Amino acid sequence: MIKIKNKFSSPLWSDSLMASNAFKEIKKLVAQIYAETGETINFMEVCGTHTMSIAASGMRKFFPKELKMLSGPGCPVCVTSQGDIDRILEIAAIKDVIITTFGEMMRVKGSSGKDLHSVREEGADIRVLYSPLDALRIASENKDKKIVFIGVGFETTAPIIAQTVFHAHNRKINNFFITPLFKLVPPALKAVLPDGHKISGFILPGHVSVVIGSKSYNFVSEKHKVPCVVAGFEPMDIIGGINMLLLQILRKTPKVETEYFRAVTMDGNKSAQEIMKKVLKVAAAEWRAIGSIEKSGLVLSDAFKRFDAFKHFKIKHYASKEPKGCICGKIIMGLALPADCRFFGNKCTPSDAIGPCMVSSEGACAAWFKYGGQQ
Amino acid sequence: MCLAVPGKIISFKQNIAQVDFNGTKREISIDLVPEAKKNDFVLVHAGFAISVLSAKEAEETLSIFSELYAMKEDKK
Numbered sequence: 001m002i003k004i005k006n007k008f009s010s011p012l013w014s015d016s017l018m019a020s021n022a023f024k025e026i027k028k029l030v031a032q033i034y035a036e037t038g039e040t041i042n043f044m045e046v047c048g049t050h051t052m053s054i055a056a057s058g059m060r061k062f063f064p065k066e067l068k069m070l071s072g073p074g075c076p077v078c079v080t081s082q083g084d085i086d087r088i089l090e091i092a093a094i095k096d097v098i099i100t101t102f103g104e105m106m107r108v109k110g111s112s113g114k115d116l117h118s119v120r121e122e123g124a125d126i127r128v129l130y131s132p133l134d135a136l137r138i139a140s141e142n143k144d145k146k147i148v149f150i151g152v153g154f155e156t157t158a159p160i161i162a163q164t165v166f167h168a169h170n171r172k173i174n175n176f177f178i179t180p181l182f183k184l185v186p187p188a189l190k191a192v193l194p195d196g197h198k199i200s201g202f203i204l205p206g207h208v209s210v211v212i213g214s215k216s217y218n219f220v221s222e223k224h225k226v227p228c229v230v231a232g233f234e235p236m237d238i239i240g241g242i243n244m245l246l247l248q249i250l251r252k253t254p255k256v257e258t259e260y261f262r263a264v265t266m267d268g269n270k271s272a273q274e275i276m277k278k279v280l281k282v283a284a285a286e287w288r289a290i291g292s293i294e295k296s297g298l299v300l301s302d303a304f305k306r307f308d309a310f311k312h313f314k315i316k317h318y319a320s321k322e323p324k325g326c327i328c329g330k331i332i333m334g335l336a337l338p339a340d341c342r343f344f345g346n347k348c349t350p351s352d353a354i355g356p357c358m359v360s361s362e363g364a365c366a367a368w369f370k371y372g373g374q375q
Numbered sequence: 376m377c378l379a380v381p382g383k384i385i386s387f388k389q390n391i392a393q394v395d396f397n398g399t400k401r402e403i404s405i406d407l408v409p410e411a412k413k414n415d416f417v418l419v420h421a422g423f424a425i426s427v428l429s430a431k432e433a434e435e436t437l438s439i440f441s442e443l444y445a446m447k448e449d450k451k
Contacts, residue, residue, distance in 0.1 A: 017445055018445045021443075021445060022443070022444045025444065047377055049376075049377050076377075077376065102376065130422060131404075131421045131422025132422070133404060133422050133423075153377070156379070156425065157420070157421065160407070160421055160422070160423040163404070207378075207418070210379075210426045211425065236440060240440060259436075261432055261435075263429075264426075269425060272407045275406070275407070
């Protein structure tokens with residue numbers, strides 16, 4: 001009874017029998033729910049790493065058509081506003097600045113059409129790093145330069161950059177700066193949950209939850225009555241998470257469950273929370289296509305604000321202008337799928353991307369382009 | 376971008392640990408997991424360990440899955 005075994009030939013599927021049985025279970029549960037409600041089930045995976053795992057494993061092919069996976073606002077590159085990208089590019093053009101960044105940010109275009117990659121070709125010193133700690137080393141080796149680390153990311157990344165700033169402070173490294181553009185996941189969930197939203201359940205980000213703890217999402221199930229599962233990143237983790245969401249719908253018991261309990265606790269990582277609290281503070285943040293959301297981001301706290309590159313170089317705010325015709329904003333809100341965009345796959349491809357959902361390797365459009373989309 | 380990779384701590388020098396990622400070794404900061412010990416498995420994100428993984432709970436996850444799915448081979 002292992003008929004579809006060879007369909008899971010990818011090394012991502014460590015146990016094909018388990019996977020095939022899990023899909024049968026999901027099919028059965030979806031059919032039961034659909035018989036009751038007659039409505040399509042829309043689950044949103046909030047994290048870009050989940051988006052990639054779902055696409056790369058090919059699991060969509062095995063879902064019944066009444067089950068859809070939407071990609072949420074959990075790809076840091078995708079949600080960074082156009083105005084903030086322009087501010088980063090303005091810093092990159094300043095003499096004697098070395099920009100240090102995660103590779104993801106290199107190809108995001110500013111409103112002028114330039115990106116960090118093209119600015120580097122024009123002679124700017126821009127270096128892709130694995131860890132912000134490497135930027136500190138560069139700072140101590142280049143005392144005559146100013147080193148700016150591009151601080152984008154969610155609660156997974158914010159504490160490690162906060163910790164790096166704390167080291168710079170202790171070691172009195174005065175030529176190190178960051179662009180504090182951190183975003184928070186819970187306010188983003190609030191933003192995609194207006195009245196009449198069509199989200200039936202959330203697969204919540206595993207590694208953000210390692211830091212903030214699963215209890216941070218209680219408001220989603222309590223106030224909005226939407227089921228939540230914090231899931232790991234192996235395909236079986238996600239399938240298991242989807243199964244748990246379906247059971248919550250069937251039993252009409254929305255709550256926050258954790259499938260990824262080998263890494264995630266209810267309270268999260270206290271040391272990471274403490275360093276964030278010490279170095280950063282909650283502030284309004286600008287989200288691509290969503291706009292400004294109150295208390296949805298982290299900037300440097302008063303005691304550490306001298307590390308803020310925007311303040312140091314006196315970079316002003318820019319109004320955000322989205323690339324014309326790009327529907328990335330709708331996609332990250334779960335209101336459209338990549339294939340709904342008229343640029344998808346023709347004018348907009350990973351090698352020549354218009355919008356950030358195609359630029360970031362974790363963006364929904366890039367994942368669909370690379371691995372194929374839904375049904 | 377929130378990618379994190381598990382590895383095993385093989386030694387310490389203050390707050391820097393040597394972590395073995397299936398053969399590849401790298402220095403990793405353990406600032407955020409001060410409780411980590413030698414031979415622990417840690418989740419590493421951009422040069423920092425962010426969580427100590429529980430081997431017991433990883434096995435438990437697998438056994439839950441086996442119970443839920445793999446046992447159904449003979450049914451139907």
